[in-house]
Amino acid sequence: MDLFVAKVTQELNREIGYHSVTDEEKAGFANIISHTLRDDPDLAALLPVKPFGKDLFEKVRTGVILCKLINAAHPGTIFEKAINIKSNINIFQITENLNLAINAAKSIGCTVVSIHPESIIEQREYLILGLIWQIIKILMLSKVNLKNHPELVKLVEEGEELSDLLKMSPEVILLRWFNYHLKHAGTTRRVNNFENDIKDSECYTLLLNQIDPSRCDKSALTIEDLNIRAGKVIENATRIGVESPITPNNIVSGNSKLNIIFAAAIFNNNPGLHATEQELYEAAGLLNDDAEGTREERAFRMWINSLGIEGLYINNLYEDVRDGLAILKVIDKVEPGTVNWKRVEMKTNHRLKRLANCGLVIEYGRTLGFTLVGVGNMDFVDGRKKLILGYVWQLVRYATLKLIGSMTEEALMKWANSRVTTKANNFRDKSIGNGRFLIELFASVESRAINWDLVTPGEDPEGKEQNSKYIMSLARKLGGSVFCTWEDIVEVNSKMIMTIIATAHHIAQTYHSS
Missing domain, CATH: 1.10.418.10 (Calponin-like domain)
Structure with missing residues (x-):
């Protein structure tokens, strides 16, 4: 290029x-x-x-x-x-x-x-x-994580637990992976960013040599011209099947974004990590979740990230809420002024401080009217998944209903039924699973958005799946934000059905006026 x-x-x-x-x-x-x-x-x-x-x-x-x-x-x-x-x-x-x-x-x-x-x-x-x-x-x-590459257990450092990897963003994992190979190459060089630290191509040369020494030699290190040296790096990467838009100038200038893409392309092609059976077994145990719980964790995580809270991005819900700070920030976003930040421990380097913060999470949850029987601060600190999901769901529910004027769930269901010919008893009504109730609801908001040729009777699994996928796209086409999956509709996950109907209500409130 x-x-x-x-x-x-x-x-x-x-x-x-x-x-x-x-x-x-x-x-x-x-x-x-x-x-x-x-x-x-x-x-x-x-x-x-x-x-x-x-x-x-x-x-x-x-x-x-x-x-x-x-x-x-x-x-x-x-x-x-x-x-x-x-x-x-x-x-x-x-x-x-x-x-x-x-x-x-x-x-x-x-x-x-x-x-x-x-x-x-x-x-x-x-x-x-x-x-x-x-x-x-x-x-x-998207594949730089423990689920797709359990061999990443090799990156756990002394004094860390395997769960610490779950807290890391993919970019941080990518840097650690890069440095793992540099350490094993015997160099003292380390990469702390994808800008200045990679400009001379030395680290890239050593990384590629560690991954495939037979096809990626270290001859680039003898080249003084940095552009020619970077060209050699790209040549070696291409030799082992790495496809990337990177150019020698991108490397020499330290373009962070294009170098992240290049490093990720190398990782995706071949991470060059080899874990033992015991290490892989431990990783599998950490990631052993039920399907519905995994879907809810992802939905709630994406919902939090969509709020645009400064300095907050959730990589793993269960791990990132254990110090209480993330949930407190979400509470304050959803209901501004609720959190008294003078009471919050901002440096959570001790378990007692994390317990104090999570105690506030419980206290403010009760202030917002959450049902928290049997839920305590230790449940957050210890990462108890079902209880964390239960709490965050109540946050999602609170924010969703607030968005549509603090309606009750009963009033929301009554509103939906008033706009459709096919009625549903409640959010758990199994008839919702064929998709037609929700499609008719969105059609009542904007009939032009519906292509009825794509709507099936919903009488078989394939038809239900197509209708449910169409519903997700309909909501988004009309300007709504939905974070569930099509499986949640087919299975009539009452929590997610409520959020979809609330989204339809919010669109109906704002769509025509805008």
Whole structure:
């Protein structure tokens, strides 16, 4: 590839954590999109995306590429039949696609504060690149975790427990993995960031040599010209099957985002870790969850992350709430002024301090009217999963009902039934599982959003699945945020059904006025 000359052109809103727009990043993102989605027949007229100029911003304007990229990052997030893919779609259909993309991005962990369909239609470059970066980061780092690679147990350091890995973000794990290989290469060099620490290509050279010494030699270290040395690194990576938009200039200039992508591409190709049977057994035991509990943990985690609380991002719900601070921040976001921060221990380096904070979690929960019989501060500190899920669900429920005017659940169900012909007794009504009740509810909000050709009778598992996936996309197309999965609808998970109906109510309140 040609060398990309970095040129700062914009400053990005701090809210989404992307501080400058550079031509080389735009080119790198365009190349990743073109490569990742190259085999999608729906995108034949849109790909490849030109790495320079305005092509990227013009191509994502309809929302189709963004929807497809989100599904590449987290398969199944968007029901693709719900995407308006025709070449001559109108502004209403474009807005539907963009709402779908933005709300789906939120559901997989992106921060979308200040990003609206208008932002993308008007081609506000810094916001578009900020969103694309977050999606690509999830795409590249989605497998950098203990669940997908239990051999990561090798990264646990002295004085740590295996559970400590669950608290780490994928980026932190990637750095630790990099340094694990540097340590075993016998060097004192360590990588603390993907900027200055990798500019001279020495660490990359040693990393690749550790992973595959037969095909990745260390001859690059004898090359004085840093651009040529970086080119040798990329050549070695390509030799072992690593595909990345990285260029020698990206490495030498220390472009953080493109180097994270490059390091992740090396990891995804071959982490080069080998764990013992006992280590793998211990990792499996730590990750042994029931399916519904796992889905709820993810839904609640993504909901918290969507709140845009400064300095808070949940990587693992059970581990990240054990000091009480995260939950206290969520409480204060949901009901501002509830938390007296003078009583909170901000440095939680001792169990007694964590217990004190979690005691406040219980106290403030009762203030908000939560049912907490048999739940104590030790349950949080000790990471008791079911009790943590139960508490966080009550936070979600409180925030959801507050969003629609603090309605009761009974009033919400009555409202839903008033808009449909097929009635449901309550959120647990098994008839909801075929999807038609919820589809009819969203149709009552905006009939143009429904393609009835995609709606099945819901009489068999396949039909229920299709209807449920369509419901998720309908809610998002109309501007709603939903964090459950289609399985929650089919199985009639009453908690998640309530949040979907509340989302429909909120859309009905705001949709026509906006």
